[in-house]
Amino acid sequence: MVTFASGVADLLAIRELTVTFRTGGRDVYAVRGVDLSVAEGETLAVVGESGSGKSVTMMAALGLLPDNAEVSGSIRLGDRELLAMEERALRSVRGAEIGVVFQDPMSSLNPVHTVSRQIAEAIRAHSDVSRAAAHARAVELLGEVGIPDAKGRADDYPHQFSGGMRQRVMIAMALACGPRVLVADEPTTALDVTVQAQIVDLVDRIRAERGMSVIWISHDLGVVAQIADRVTVMYAGRVIEQGSCADLFDAAVHPYTARLLRAMPRLDAVAGAELEVIPGSLPDPEAQPEGCVFAPRCDHTLDQCAAARPALLPLVAGGRHAVACHRAGDRLTHSQPPGLVGGAPAHERSAGQIVVALDDLRVHYWGRGSWRRAAAPVRAVDGVTLGLERGRTLGLVGESGSGKSTLARALLGLEKTSGGTVAFGGQVLHTMSAAGLRKLRCTAQLVFQDPSASMNPALRVEDVVSEPLRINRRGSVAEQRARAGELLEIVELPRELGRRFPHQLSGGQRQRVAIARALALDPQVLVCDEPVSALDVSVQAQIITLLSRLQAELGLSLLVISHDLAVIRTIAHRVAVMYLGQIVELGSRDDVFGGPRHPYTRGLLDAVPIPDPHRRSRPVPLAGDPPSPVAPPPGCRFHERCAFARPGLCDTTPPPLEQQRPGHWTACHLADEIAASSTAPDPVRSATG
Amino acid sequence: GSNGGTEDTGSSDAAGAATAETLRIGIMSEEGNLTPHTYATGFPGLNLTMLSYDSLMQADENGEPQPWLAETVESSPDGLTYTLGLADGVTWHDGEALTAEDVVFSVDYYKAGPPGRFATAMANVSQAVAQDESTVVLTLGVPDPSFEIRVLADVPILAEHVWSGITEPDLAPFDETTNIGSGPYRLVESDPGVSYSFEAHPEYFRGEPKVDELVVVQFADEAGATAALRSGEIDTMMRSISPEQIDVLRGAGSLDVVEAPEYTTTLLVFNTAVAPFDQAEFRRAVALAVDRQRLVDDVFLGAAVVGNAGWVHPSSQWYDESVETVYDPEAAARLLDDIGLTDSDSDGIRELDGASLSFELLVASNNALRMRLAELIGEQLGEVGIGVEVSSVEMQTLDDAVWPGYDVAQGRNYEMSMWGWSASSQADIGQMASLVSSDPAIGNLNVTGYADPETDALAVELDTELDPTARAEVADQLQQRIAEEVPFVSLLHPNGAYGYNPDVFGDWVSITGSGPMTKLSFIPDDGQP
Amino acid sequence: MTARVITESAPEPQIVLRRSRVSGDRTRVLGVIGAVIVLALGTVAVLAPVLAPYDPTERAGTPFSPPSAEHLLGTNDVGQDLLSEMIYGTRVSLTVGIVAAAAAMVLGTVVGLIGGYFPRLGAVAMRGVDVVLILPFLPLLIVLAAYLGRSIVNTVIIIAILIWAPTARVIRSQVLSLAKRDYIVAARSMGAGHGYVIRRHVLPKTLLLAIGEFVAATSGAILLESSLSFLGLGDPLQESWGSTLYWAQARGAFLTPAWKWWVLPPGLLIMLSALGFALLGYALEQRINPRLRRS
Amino acid sequence: MNARRLGLARLGQYAIVLVVAVTLNFALPRLMPGSPLALIAGVEAGEMTPEERAAVTADAGLDEPLVVQYLTYWKSILTLDFGYSFRQGTPIEELVLGRLPWTLLLTLTALAVSGTVGIALGAFSAWRRGSRWDVGSLSFMIALESTPQFWLGMLFIALFSVSLGWLPSFGATTAGADLSGLAWVADVAEHAALPVLTLSILSIPAVYMAMRYSTLSVLGEDYIRTAQAKGLRPRAVMMHHVVRTALLPVTTVLALRLGWAFGGTVVIETVFSYPGLGRLMYDAVSARDYPVMQGTFLVFTIAVLLANLLADSLYPRLDPRTRV
Numbered sequence A: 001m002v003t004f005a006s007g008v009a010d011l012l013a014i015r016e017l018t019v020t021f022r023t024g025g026r027d028v029y030a031v032r033g034v035d036l037s038v039a040e041g042e043t044l045a046v047v048g049e050s051g052s053g054k055s056v057t058m059m060a061a062l063g064l065l066p067d068n069a070e071v072s073g074s075i076r077l078g079d080r081e082l083l084a085m086e087e088r089a090l091r092s093v094r095g096a097e098i099g100v101v102f103q104d105p106m107s108s109l110n111p112v113h114t115v116s117r118q119i120a121e122a123i124r125a126h127s128d129v130s131r132a133a134a135h136a137r138a139v140e141l142l143g144e145v146g147i148p149d150a151k152g153r154a155d156d157y158p159h160q161f162s163g164g165m166r167q168r169v170m171i172a173m174a175l176a177c178g179p180r181v182l183v184a185d186e187p188t189t190a191l192d193v194t195v196q197a198q199i200v201d202l203v204d205r206i207r208a209e210r211g212m213s214v215i216w217i218s219h220d221l222g223v224v225a226q227i228a229d230r231v232t233v234m235y236a237g238r239v240i241e242q243g244s245c246a247d248l249f250d251a252a253v254h255p256y257t258a259r260l261l262r263a264m265p266r267l268d269a270v271a272g273a274e275l276e277v278i279p280g281s282l283p284d285p286e287a288q289p290e291g292c293v294f295a296p297r298c299d300h301t302l303d304q305c306a307a308a309r310p311a312l313l314p315l316v317a318g319g320r321h322a323v324a325c326h327r328a329g330d331r332l333t334h335s336q337p338p339g340l341v342g343g344a345p346a347h348e349r350s351a352g353q354i355v356v357a358l359d360d361l362r363v364h365y366w367g368r369g370s371w372r373r374a375a376a377p378v379r380a381v382d383g384v385t386l387g388l389e390r391g392r393t394l395g396l397v398g399e400s401g402s403g404k405s406t407l408a409r410a411l412l413g414l415e416k417t418s419g420g421t422v423a424f425g426g427q428v429l430h431t432m433s434a435a436g437l438r439k440l441r442c443t444a445q446l447v448f449q450d451p452s453a454s455m456n457p458a459l460r461v462e463d464v465v466s467e468p469l470r471i472n473r474r475g476s477v478a479e480q481r482a483r484a485g486e487l488l489e490i491v492e493l494p495r496e497l498g499r500r501f502p503h504q505l506s507g508g509q510r511q512r513v514a515i516a517r518a519l520a521l522d523p524q525v526l527v528c529d530e531p532v533s534a535l536d537v538s539v540q541a542q543i544i545t546l547l548s549r550l551q552a553e554l555g556l557s558l559l560v561i562s563h564d565l566a567v568i569r570t571i572a573h574r575v576a577v578m579y580l581g582q583i584v585e586l587g588s589r590d591d592v593f594g595g596p597r598h599p600y601t602r603g604l605l606d607a608v609p610i611p612d613p614h615r616r617s618r619p620v621p622l623a624g625d626p627p628s629p630v631a632p633p634p635g636c637r638f639h640e641r642c643a644f645a646r647p648g649l650c651d652t653t654p655p656p657l658e659q660q661r662p663g664h665w666t667a668c669h670l671a672d673e674i675a676a677s678s679t680a681p682d683p684v685r686s687a688t689g
Numbered sequence B: 001g002s003n004g005g006t007e008d009t010g011s012s013d014a015a016g017a018a019t020a021e022t023l024r025i026g027i028m029s030e031e032g033n034l035t036p037h038t039y040a041t042g043f044p045g046l047n048l049t050m051l052s053y054d055s056l057m058q059a060d061e062n063g064e065p066q067p068w069l070a071e072t073v074e075s076s077p078d079g080l081t082y083t084l085g086l087a088d089g090v091t092w093h094d095g096e097a098l099t100a101e102d103v104v105f106s107v108d109y110y111k112a113g114p115p116g117r118f119a120t121a122m123a124n125v126s127q128a129v130a131q132d133e134s135t136v137v138l139t140l141g142v143p144d145p146s147f148e149i150r151v152l153a154d155v156p157i158l159a160e161h162v163w164s165g166i167t168e169p170d171l172a173p174f175d176e177t178t179n180i181g182s183g184p185y186r187l188v189e190s191d192p193g194v195s196y197s198f199e200a201h202p203e204y205f206r207g208e209p210k211v212d213e214l215v216v217v218q219f220a221d222e223a224g225a226t227a228a229l230r231s232g233e234i235d236t237m238m239r240s241i242s243p244e245q246i247d248v249l250r251g252a253g254s255l256d257v258v259e260a261p262e263y264t265t266t267l268l269v270f271n272t273a274v275a276p277f278d279q280a281e282f283r284r285a286v287a288l289a290v291d292r293q294r295l296v297d298d299v300f301l302g303a304a305v306v307g308n309a310g311w312v313h314p315s316s317q318w319y320d321e322s323v324e325t326v327y328d329p330e331a332a333a334r335l336l337d338d339i340g341l342t343d344s345d346s347d348g349i350r351e352l353d354g355a356s357l358s359f360e361l362l363v364a365s366n367n368a369l370r371m372r373l374a375e376l377i378g379e380q381l382g383e384v385g386i387g388v389e390v391s392s393v394e395m396q397t398l399d400d401a402v403w404p405g406y407d408v409a410q411g412r413n414y415e416m417s418m419w420g421w422s423a424s425s426q427a428d429i430g431q432m433a434s435l436v437s438s439d440p441a442i443g444n445l446n447v448t449g450y451a452d453p454e455t456d457a458l459a460v461e462l463d464t465e466l467d468p469t470a471r472a473e474v475a476d477q478l479q480q481r482i483a484e485e486v487p488f489v490s491l492l493h494p495n496g497a498y499g500y501n502p503d504v505f506g507d508w509v510s511i512t513g514s515g516p517m518t519k520l521s522f523i524p525d526d527g528q529p
Numbered sequence C: 001m002t003a004r005v006i007t008e009s010a011p012e013p014q015i016v017l018r019r020s021r022v023s024g025d026r027t028r029v030l031g032v033i034g035a036v037i038v039l040a041l042g043t044v045a046v047l048a049p050v051l052a053p054y055d056p057t058e059r060a061g062t063p064f065s066p067p068s069a070e071h072l073l074g075t076n077d078v079g080q081d082l083l084s085e086m087i088y089g090t091r092v093s094l095t096v097g098i099v100a101a102a103a104a105m106v107l108g109t110v111v112g113l114i115g116g117y118f119p120r121l122g123a124v125a126m127r128g129v130d131v132v133l134i135l136p137f138l139p140l141l142i143v144l145a146a147y148l149g150r151s152i153v154n155t156v157i158i159i160a161i162l163i164w165a166p167t168a169r170v171i172r173s174q175v176l177s178l179a180k181r182d183y184i185v186a187a188r189s190m191g192a193g194h195g196y197v198i199r200r201h202v203l204p205k206t207l208l209l210a211i212g213e214f215v216a217a218t219s220g221a222i223l224l225e226s227s228l229s230f231l232g233l234g235d236p237l238q239e240s241w242g243s244t245l246y247w248a249q250a251r252g253a254f255l256t257p258a259w260k261w262w263v264l265p266p267g268l269l270i271m272l273s274a275l276g277f278a279l280l281g282y283a284l285e286q287r288i289n290p291r292l293r294r295s
Numbered sequence D: 001m002n003a004r005r006l007g008l009a010r011l012g013q014y015a016i017v018l019v020v021a022v023t024l025n026f027a028l029p030r031l032m033p034g035s036p037l038a039l040i041a042g043v044e045a046g047e048m049t050p051e052e053r054a055a056v057t058a059d060a061g062l063d064e065p066l067v068v069q070y071l072t073y074w075k076s077i078l079t080l081d082f083g084y085s086f087r088q089g090t091p092i093e094e095l096v097l098g099r100l101p102w103t104l105l106l107t108l109t110a111l112a113v114s115g116t117v118g119i120a121l122g123a124f125s126a127w128r129r130g131s132r133w134d135v136g137s138l139s140f141m142i143a144l145e146s147t148p149q150f151w152l153g154m155l156f157i158a159l160f161s162v163s164l165g166w167l168p169s170f171g172a173t174t175a176g177a178d179l180s181g182l183a184w185v186a187d188v189a190e191h192a193a194l195p196v197l198t199l200s201i202l203s204i205p206a207v208y209m210a211m212r213y214s215t216l217s218v219l220g221e222d223y224i225r226t227a228q229a230k231g232l233r234p235r236a237v238m239m240h241h242v243v244r245t246a247l248l249p250v251t252t253v254l255a256l257r258l259g260w261a262f263g264g265t266v267v268i269e270t271v272f273s274y275p276g277l278g279r280l281m282y283d284a285v286s287a288r289d290y291p292v293m294q295g296t297f298l299v300f301t302i303a304v305l306l307a308n309l310l311a312d313s314l315y316p317r318l319d320p321r322t323r324v
């Protein structure tokens, strides 16, 4: 029996859990001996890179693993052994005692049933109540999780809700039977930061109210720092370190944990700080290494690291901070907090030469198949004026659906514009001939969010990389191949990788290949649409560093789109904030992050969780969801969500994007007032401002 | 002629119940509404229609026209006037009496009505006059030796009180009035494409019919009908069964088969306008090379009569025994050699002007037996060095190639084809002229395009000679001419073989050449013509 | 606060749950069975002259004779050996099936490809497909048969015309989804023309799908050929299984004991060959269709 | 709102397809070799004089220029007055309406049977995917799908009608039997039994495959895991979540099959001598009865179009995601 030093019994205790998937002769060792536990009323965060076995561990606890999984170990809920339970008994645990919230609220709700029905179903599965009573309870729950007009919306279908509201519905469903443990498997990864902040608040509030235990799976250390009592770090199917939140963030012992923390871009770091990169990638889940799973990527290996598996042991006997590392006792000194990046000047106001200029650009989508063209269009991009400076990086941030990708595509001439112009060094895009357009395509290239989707899986990496050359008939096949090798080296990949297929690469390697391909034609402009959001923190750092280096070496102009403000802050010289198809704030990185003038920018910044367990006072995040781009609100498009909005002004007159400070444009009537009235800027944030 | 009944011996080998309450009959072709203007096919459509209607004369068991509605038939020596005395006590199905006025009306009605078989038949009747209640005088435009068989024994008489109100006879719907005739049966239910029901006319002037009710059901094909016959769902079918089924049905215990020779012909026709079919020698060689007996034995399992070189069926009274039908492939080969069609490159196929002598033989794909015949003929011709490629085509497509627009004047578009004429083409010897005359007015069935002055002269003579003996002489000459000239090859005449259930009804009466599926089978012995 | 120690000696309940069901998808077997059937039939077709005891056009025995030592499946209405006919029929049925399906695939793939890649043109093309799909096919068949004449080649053409349309639909929807893929957008953004994109990215993927469709369509084509022959709309003089059935039906074999050796074997062979290709097609679809490949 | 407009746009597309199809329906009979003359005039067309033939042709309106005939055809469609059968002299509407109920009886019953069986088996098979049962039923279904229709029908006749004598082999009712009430219903049911059985057996595989496929893909959806995580019984998960959702695309398959089945009964109606529309068309085609051909083609065309329309509009109606 697992016990706690304090004598408080674990509510859910997992011990020596191993899960192996038998897939047609090949075995996937997904979980290789995991110990973790959560006590009553406690929030345990489980962090780790993608594929480290977090979800599988939780699914094992619920008995929901697929048939080909082989499980051993022990999973105890109170004093019952879940692994030994019959399916029937396990069903009475699922939903009733352990509630689950899954990552993707879009696909986790059944699209053909109303939300109230799906909640009521969970209630009726575990208690003998009438349909009406269950429905009433469902409505109540919806109210509890903050669905406005719960009664009116209870009989709506999931697709009628926004992502954040759907996640609330999921939470209501998980809470329906008053579970003792709530498992939240990356519940906010698919959501905007603003919505993430709302959900984090909600879960924490409910946990406090109900005295529930929460297991929060996440790869976002910021969220973890904000919510967790204790943290378990998983790596390649093992727990490598666990301890209280403070222990981990302040004094991580395992080399992996330490490096992970430093690989993470953070808003409270020094702007332009270089991220530390963890070389290599997760081990093959089909391999079964003898020793420490992290050894191949570790700087501090001893002989025994490769030979023997380190046990998860408390640092001090009876202590709560446990580490699975042979050198845990060595007090390794990990490098100091990140310093300044050499190349990028900390602060910059002078305008560079404009390479690409957008002037009042509009992209409207008309409903497909409509035979009468009178319908209102989706105003995806609605009057954007923006310049991209030579050799600099422009960061574009905004909530999902604000038109960032559309803007990027229009900039590259991949989207038909509905108004305004895109000009490359004076040449207006839509007046160009086909040949001119083709030539221009060589000067501007796109790096996609999802690297694997942007490569034809049937082509070898070298063919993927040399494809632009082939398309534009540059050189012979041999030359193209040689150039592909060079390009791979530029993005720090070995040439031999060229013989592989994309699916044989890791996510980070794939993104490098995508970048290499984008560089093939020696472009001046690189547009990166969410280049790192599909990647793990450690890989993210590699890519961000790579992009910065390439910019410095090749003098590229970058447009980087991201919803992750910390990433933008790390990489961009200038930042544009987009809301509902329009730019609401534009300025140098330090101006925007240090002294945001638009309430929307402030809301966005406030919503970003700070990966520091000591700074948990969270301001009220932005409420609500962005309105539909089909019928944007009159006046200031943001006024409905703005705490400062002044009736009669903000809801009638659209504010122009003005240069209210030198080099700092804002589209807000009340910018000056708000700046004056609000509390003093955050000390850490203003560190560089 | 006689008016007495003949015993039902000799012409039919059938036996079984002599009367029945209900007889269920299968048919395989889609028929329309069964009136003289709307029936669809000659067989069985017209046979079914004639259950409800009578003509002035009626073919007897030997196929000879005998007095029927007209008790007496007298023609003037010049053959231009026929005086008909109607039988007494003939009533329509609704009880009205059939009078001379009805006959006169019918003649005029057909002449004025839309074109068709009966309008064509009546075209030559220039005048019809009712002398009294029961006497009609018909005046002909030109003498017609076939008038009795072709017109008097064929055209159904209509009830004036029914049809005088109908202006569009070819659209006449089935209803209470249009189903009134004078025949042994009245059509009481009509669902074209599905079924018909006939009820016996108890007041029939030749005696009450032997079967009370006839139910006629339409099948999609012979296989379905045969299955139904075997399963007892129908009692007989109006389609000669395939030869291989004869023994099967006979062996099935409860069933029997009535078998009789029929005048239906199966021909090999060729386009005599193209070389080398334009040479009589070549045609003769083809005829000599075809082993008709083998066709009968192999394909029809013996259930057919070998075709006669002179066209006329051996059972017919017009048959000229002196015409010889020979199979002699060596003679055929010699003939071919003689006209210069030799196999110069020894590939087994002769050459004509350097090109190998090969023809496409068309055959309708819906007729399995003819397809087998075609295959066999192909083999047989191949043995004398004539290449044949059998090509099965859909029936209408074949018709369109051989007989475009049903008008021989429009030419033809084939080399060789399997072909056939219905029984009526033999029943009336006059039809022989229409097969071979090059004058489209006479030779309207001359689908081979055969033209020969001597034959044409004989054809005219056959069409006009009124004296029976003289006409027989002309017919003999024409048969000899045909045998010599070979405008087509008469291959065989399949026997009629009709499966039936003798427990239900089996008192069949066959007409030579036309088989048992006519109203004669249902008319009591003492009412037979 | 709670902390946790690992008590080394604690007796842990160790439970091993073995997977309850074999995960190996048994439906894989189906593909193997299909391949075996197709291979076997293919061998028979190729080796027909060696395997068949008689020339199928030869009148080798008494007509309508039941199975005997000389004629294992008896003879037909003109004394041809039915076993030889079955063996040679394999050639016709497989050839017609394969060639017709291949022709239909080429047509369907081209139309589907163009229709999917150029959406405007595609809408028009798909209306054409709709029309083909709703036309009454019997008269279409007769018209075609009349114009083309009856021959094995024309049967192939007719079948191809009848079955290409659904393939065009399938291919089109695949191309439609392909065209939205990031890697195609990427190629376009690098300046690739339509020809390049189709050749390099769309066609290879689509061909794979077309191959799966082709195998499945072969099964349909074999069935169609037999139906056409049976209805007398094909060429009954060609030695195919369908025409054997046509003759069996025309000569009343269904109603005599002959059905056991004259009707059953061709029907079963048609079924078997269609089944072989259908199974193969099913297995291929499982491999090709990404939606089915998951988990 | 948008959906309605989309619907109208679809309708417009259907209208175009309909026009093209109607045009082809007009053209096909006339493209076919052979002429309906024999039909119009009775068999002895050969005995007619050329004048008479011309008169007959004119009477049927076949001497008009094709354009005029074409316009007349459109007029007949728009006025719902299709003229008379060359062969039977019966109005086309009467013929078609007389046959329609029988075809509907066959197709609807077969669809109901095959739909129910196919859906149940398909769902079960997917639920037990990879099991012996799944493999067994899957291969059986594929085998069924590979069975020639006519062959099965004929074997059924040989077995059930000729050998066993249990069921009638032809027709829709017992001809000449004056039945009414229950006896009539029983008679009709008896006659429909074999054709329906054949049709159903042969349509089950398509439904089965569609349902199995659909169920398999639903089983992989995240919300199924959610339902399981709620602690629902497997039966409840299967019924409320899997089957309910998997049925959506299958309804489309069913609707499309309806249109297809409608035209696909030709063979069955021929084998069983069943007086449905398919046979009416077949006979009309063999005889070149132009008006009947056009009439039946039109019915089939419209049936398929309606089925497509039904499939198109059914899906959005059943799926809340596309419901506005």
Ligand SMILES: Nc1ncnc2c1ncn2[C@@H]1O[C@H](COP(=O)(O)OP(=O)(O)OP(=O)(O)O)[C@@H](O)[C@H]1O
Binding pocket: A021, A023, A028, A029, A030, A031, A048, A049, A050, A051, A052, A053, A054, A055, A056, A057, A066, A219, A285
């Ligand atoms: N059904 C399965 N069959 C085979 N392998 C599986 C299966 N499910 C998961 N795995 C493997 O198990 C390992 C752990 O997966 P898991 O989903 O637990 O990762 P995770 O830590 O939750 O990652 P993420 O952050 O991406 O959700 C991965 O290598 C994954 O590929």
Ligand SMILES: Nc1ncnc2c1ncn2[C@@H]1O[C@H](COP(=O)(O)OP(=O)(O)OP(=O)(O)O)[C@@H](O)[C@H]1O
Binding pocket: A365, A366, A378, A379, A380, A398, A399, A400, A401, A402, A403, A404, A405, A406, A407, A563, A629
């Ligand atoms: N092809 C399209 N047709 C219609 N609407 C579209 C289309 N593409 C995008 N939109 C709409 O345009 C708006 C902007 O979309 P866009 O993809 O540019 O947003 P984004 O800021 O990139 O969002 P995300 O962060 O989720 O990628 C959204 O409301 C989207 O639904």
Ligand SMILES: [Mg+2]
Binding pocket: A054, A055, A056, A185
């Ligand atoms: Mg996970």
Ligand SMILES: [Mg+2]
Binding pocket: A404, A405, A406, A529
């Ligand atoms: Mg985007």
